[in-house]
Amino acid sequence: MKPFDYRRATDPADAAALVADTPGAAFLGGGTNLVDRMKLGVAAPDMLVDITGLGLDEVEPLPDGGLRIGANVRNSDAAAHPLVRARYPVLSQALLSGASGQLRNTATTGGNLLQRTRCVYFQDTSTPCNKREPGSGCSALEGYQRYHAIFGASPDCVATHPSDMAVALTALDARAVVRDAAAERRIPVAQLHRLPGEAPEHDTVLSRGDLITAVELPAMPMAARARYRKIRDRASFAFALVSVAAAIERAEDGTVADVRIALGGVAHKPWRALLAEEALRGAAATDGAFAAAAAAELAEARPLPGTAFKVPLVRAAITATLREAAGGPPGRVPGKEEP
Amino acid sequence: MHTDITLTVDGHSRALRVDTRTTLLDALREHLRTTAPKKGCDHGQCGSCTVLLAGRRVVSCLILAAAADGAEVTTAAGLAPEGREHPLQRAFVDHDGLQCGYCTPGQICSAAGVLEEAAAGWPSAATPPGEPAEGQAVPLTDAEIRERMSGNLCRCGAYAGIVAAVGEAARAAEAADPAATEAQSGGAR
Numbered sequence: 001m002k003p004f005d006y007r008r009a010t011d012p013a014d015a016a017a018l019v020a021d022t023p024g025a026a027f028l029g030g031g032t033n034l035v036d037r038m039k040l041g042v043a044a045p046d047m048l049v050d051i052t053g054l055g056l057d058e059v060e061p062l063p064d065g066g067l068r069i070g071a072n073v074r075n076s077d078a079a080a081h082p083l084v085r086a087r088y089p090v091l092s093q094a095l096l097s098g099a100s101g102q103l104r105n106t107a108t109t110g111g112n113l114l115q116r117t118r119c120v121y122f123q124d125t126s127t128p129c130n131k132r133e134p135g136s137g138c139s140a141l142e143g144y145q146r147y148h149a150i151f152g153a154s155p156d157c158v159a160t161h162p163s164d165m166a167v168a169l170t171a172l173d174a175r176a177v178v179r180d181a182a183a184e185r186r187i188p189v190a191q192l193h194r195l196p197g198e199a200p201e202h203d204t205v206l207s208r209g210d211l212i213t214a215v216e217l218p219a220m221p222m223a224a225r226a227r228y229r230k231i232r233d234r235a236s237f238a239f240a241l242v243s244v245a246a247a248i249e250r251a252e253d254g255t256v257a258d259v260r261i262a263l264g265g266v267a268h269k270p271w272r273a274l275l276a277e278e279a280l281r282g283a284a285a286t287d288g289a290f291a292a293a294a295a296a297e298l299a300e301a302r303p304l305p306g307t308a309f310k311v312p313l314v315r316a317a318i319t320a321t322l323r324e325a326a327g328g329p330p331g332r333v334p335g336k337e338e339p
Numbered sequence: 340m341h342t343d344i345t346l347t348v349d350g351h352s353r354a355l356r357v358d359t360r361t362t363l364l365d366a367l368r369e370h371l372r373t374t375a376p377k378k379g380c381d382h383g384q385c386g387s388c389t390v391l392l393a394g395r396r397v398v399s400c401l402i403l404a405a406a407a408d409g410a411e412v413t414t415a416a417g418l419a420p421e422g423r424e425h426p427l428q429r430a431f432v433d434h435d436g437l438q439c440g441y442c443t444p445g446q447i448c449s450a451a452g453v454l455e456e457a458a459a460g461w462p463s464a465a466t467p468p469g470e471p472a473e474g475q476a477v478p479l480t481d482a483e484i485r486e487r488m489s490g491n492l493c494r495c496g497a498y499a500g501i502v503a504a505v506g507e508a509a510r511a512a513e514a515a516d517p518a519a520t521e522a523q524s525g526g527a528r
Contacts, residue, residue, distance in 0.1 A: 001360045003340050003358070003359070003360065004340065004359055004360070005340055005359070006340070006342060006359040006403070006405045006406075028403070028406065031401055031402060031403060031406065032383060032398075032401050035362070035401045035402070035403060036382050036383060036401055038360075039381065039382065040382075048359075048403075050405075050406055052406065076395075076456075076461065079461070079462070080456075080459070080460070080461040080462065082473050085462070085469075089468050089469070092462065093464070093468065096462060096463055096464040096466075097464050099490075100383075100386065100398075100489055100490025100491075101396060101449065101452060101453065101456065101463075101487055101488075101489075101490055102383075102386060102389055102396050102397050102398045102449065102452070102490045103383060103398065103401075103490065105395045105396060105397050105452070106397050106398070106401070106402065227468070235485075235486075235489075236464065236485070236486050236489035237489040237490055
């Protein structure tokens with residue numbers, strides 16, 4: 001590991017200025033992903049600015065009925081918080097489906113959003129990877145693709161974003177509160193991460209020195225019944241092959257009044273399924289309509305040979321998750337065993 | 340680049356100078372000769388380095404020693420007062436919750452965290468949505484224990500004994516202090 005300078009931040013604006021003005025500087029939160037990447041040689045910062053002493057560790061109700069979760073709130077505290085569980089159980093479920101108890105006790109809200117892909121080639125410095133080393137090529141195009149994308153990929157990168165939490169936040173219309181040395185701004189979580197295009201080295205729209213200080217969740221009554229479903233190769237402590245966060249509001253006549261669907265494990269960013277949502281608004285809230293909405297979204301899928309299995313999996317997972325969020329029996333994804 | 344830090348390890352305050360690259364695990368093992376936490380994968384995947392940091396279970400291999408400056412660390416060797424046996428340690432022996440024993444200090448620290456978290460009413464991925472009610476403990480069924488202990492691997496495959504040991508320790512803790520498991524909120528913080 002390359003030697004680095006360790007600093008303890010005492011003020012958010014100063015921390016943002018320090019990282020912005022220091023090439024090779026990075027913020028350190030819980031470190032569960034960054035320290036691991038440093039061990040792997042995938043990250044080699046010259047300076048770490050530890051932000052865990054800045055506070056930013058409260059979960060607070062907002063006046064409009066929403067919730068503000070500080071960037072330093074640990075994943076386990078967010079998942080167990082009574083207001084998160086009551087108003088946004090889908091977020092609690094998503095957090096609890098990720099990592100292990102030890103990692104959730106350390107990982108922070110801001111760090112979870114900014115964790116990087118677990119693509120095996122990105123994490124292996126002996127192989128080409130455009131995200132790690134721009135211009136070196138993409139090893140996954142002809143390689144191991146089980147955890148890779150079906151939506152929005154490019155010839156330069158087919159990696160997926162690994163967060164479960166971010167999928168729930170995307171379905172919940174959450175905003176990231178970001179500050180630089182001068183000012184604070186808000187970015188919808190759905191627009192925080194970017195598609196790879198020709199610059200897969202950039203995961204997000206943030207610049208060096210942009211510090212996420214909180215995530216804000218707007219009031220959303222249907223979120224109280226929203227659900228998260230994660231499909232993976234083992235029952236616990238594994239990244240998603242496919243995941244779905246879904247919220248649905250039924251009108252009195254049984255049709256869909258409003259709906260939110262976001263997918264994980266399928267793209268370079270949490271994938272908001274806008275085509276499926278559009279297909280469902282005003283439709284009958286039935287399994288047939290759910291499956292048809294999923295098919296509308298999947299018409300845009302461009303699977304790789306190694307990710308073709310995700311197309312029917314997404315269709316079944318969307319259908320089952322919407323059924324459960326609509327108050328029906330949870331159901332199972334055909335062919336998948338769950339504990 | 341070096342930094343001076345202080346750690347309270349198993350009740351003893353220790354001052355040390357570490358390279359900023361040093362993890363909490365290496366500071367404990369290589370600088371302080373506290374060898375209860377073990378280095379398995381060194382990437383946060385196996386759980387053998389699990390310790391309690393300010394009372395919460397964490398993997399010490401992914402935490403920089405510099406970032407833990409001033410913290411209280413409890414290892415499996417310090418869970419019980421010196422010369423005494425923690426109920427989890429007794430339960431692991433009684434239920435054959437180990438073979439080679441390498442993962443055991445991490446398993447036991449993790450299990451200690453699990454007991455606290457469940458008593459504090461923290462749900463897990465195995466807990467049905469909406470449960471438990473606020474202020475209620477989560478009963479540690481076998482399914483709950485398996486899910487909550489998934490961050491600790493055992494290459495010998497002593498999992499059946501580990502689940503039984505954690506279950507017995509949970510029942511013993513509840514019998515000893517039923518009020519604590521009902522109304523304790525924030526106990527795992």
